[in-house]
Each structure stands twice: as C-alpha cells, then as structure tokens.
Amino acid sequence: MSDSMSGPGPDLEELMRAATARLAEAGVPSPRVDAELLAAHVLGVSRGRAAALVLSGARFEATAAERFDQLVAERVRRVPLQHLTGVAPFRDLQLRVGPGVFVPRPETEQVAQIALDRLHRLAAENGAGDGAGLRVLDLGTGSGALAAAVAAELPGAEVHAVEVSAEAAAWAALNLEPLGVHLHRTDLRDLPEDWAETADVVVSNPPYIPASMVPVETEVREHDPEVALYGGGQDGLSLPHQVVEVAAMLLRDGGWFIMEHAEEQAEPLAARCTAHPRLTAVRTHQDLTGRDRATSAARRSSMSENTTTTMEE
Secondary structure, three states: OHHHHOOOOOEHHHHHHHHHHHHHHOOOOOHHHHHHHHHHHHHOOOHHHHHHHHHOOOEOOHHHHHHHHHHHHHHHOOOOHHHHHOEEEEOOEEEEOOOOOOOOOHHHHHHHHHHHHHHHHHHHHHOOOOOOOOEEEEEOOOOOHHHHHHHHHOOOOEEEEEEOOHHHHHHHHHHHHHHOOEEEEOOHHHOOHHHOOOEEEEEEOOOOEOOOOOOOOHHHHHHOOHHHOEOOOOOOOHHHHHHHHHHHHHEEEEEEEEEEOOHHHHHHHHHHHHHOOOEEEEEEEEOOOOOEEEEEEEEOOHHHHHHHHHHHO
C-alpha cells in the first residue's frame, strides 16, 4: 500500500467521484461500491480501509492512479468486477475466478447454507463435529464454490468435486486444492460405477438456463461461459434431470441431495424427483427473496425400494 500512496498524486476522493459517475453512466448496478472495490484492489487493502483513506484525504501515487483508471475503463465495458479483481466472495471465502468460469452468485450461498445445515446435523449424529466419515460430492463445481464451502466448514469430510470444463477446472483447482478437495475433471454423467451408493450428500448448481432465455445482464451474457449457463432443451432442464438421476445413483441409503435451479423450474423438478423410485422427502427451498430456487430429496432405503417393487409385482 505504501508504494501506491506515496508521493504527490491525484486526490483519491476526486478519482472515486469521477469513477462512480463513469460507472453509473455505463449502467453498472452499484457504481460506488465497484469503484471502492477497484480502489481497494489497486491499493492492496480492504474496501473499508480504502473508504477510510478517501475520507482522510489520501492521494493515489501516479502509477496506481493510472492502473485504477484502466480498471474502471474495463468495468465501464461491463467486464465483471470479479474478473478485474481476480476474486469473488462466497460466504467467508475469497474464490479465485476469471475468464472461463462462472462467477458464483449470492443465491448459491443460500444453497450452501441449506446443505451445510444438513451436514452439521449428520456430523452431530455421527459424533464427529468436523464431518469426519461423511462423503460429499459437488456435481458441476465450476469455481468450486459449493465444495469449498463444505470443505472449509467441515474439514473432516471427504469432499469430491466434478467439473467437465478444462477452463473452469483450472480455477476450481486453485480454490479447492488448498482445502483438500478431490477435483475430478469429467462429465458428471460419466462417473465411475464404484461411486454408486457412496455419498452422504450431493450438491449441485448445474447449468439450467433455457436455450431461448438469453441473460439480461451484460456481464453474464458476454463473459460467463455458455457451458455453465445453458441446461439443454427448450426448458433448460436436460442437465438438471441428469443431475437427479446421477444423485439418485450416488447416494447411499438415507443420503440427501440439493440442486439449485431457476424459479420456474421448481415445479417440474419436484415432480421429477417425486416420481423417481429411489427418491423421497422432496422439498422446494426458497432464496432470501422468497423465490423457489432449489430442490432437495433423500434416497429411499433399499428395503423400502424392495418393498415397493414387491407390492407393484
């Protein structure tokens, strides 16, 4: 920070006001916040510290001011803020992100919370508060957000993450390897047979946007990879349906899974899970705005499956 703030240079508050105006004119949703975060990135400090420097009348060193101006220009072109800073906040984590990987969204944090609540209950039942003995799989991990959240908060759990995209897997490796997560670069539909009935919990935030629904946000439309957005088919449910099938195969008796989806997909996905012979206890979960954004279900016990089959015969 000392090099960035040393010597006479442009007034930080003036630069912030100008940057905020440029970002607002470009239609950036949170121009002042973005300006503060970009300044903090250049200075190598927290956003709060950057705001304090603004109030104290601090000045940018000329080279740092030029770098800040370049980043603001990129943000004006609607390059995602996270691509410019190289990180995306997710719960208590700072995930490495950039071109080629889907930037994690706040609504996925709620999915992580629901999954972690379930896992903490399982850990308590097993008498291992750190999650030891639990096996968790994240299907279509992208940046690794869900798997990282689980591994960070339950360090004793055995966590696996699956990702088909080479670009996304490279970012996921940066986020997951320090947490001890096992990363597998493969299609979630091509998992090893010996993974069947081994998972306690499966989590997934798969691509689910319908082919005809082009994202409104410029950052999403132009910078998030298509492979991470579109779920296949006119309703976007081709891949989410595959996740249901794979999760039902992976879960051991009594195991549980949760999957994020679009609000309008809640009803068909709940119906799909309810009709599945291996799944029970289907539930729809809302995000913090009250929208139906995730579906969960549990794996029936083998005994109940056999009983049902016998009765049908």
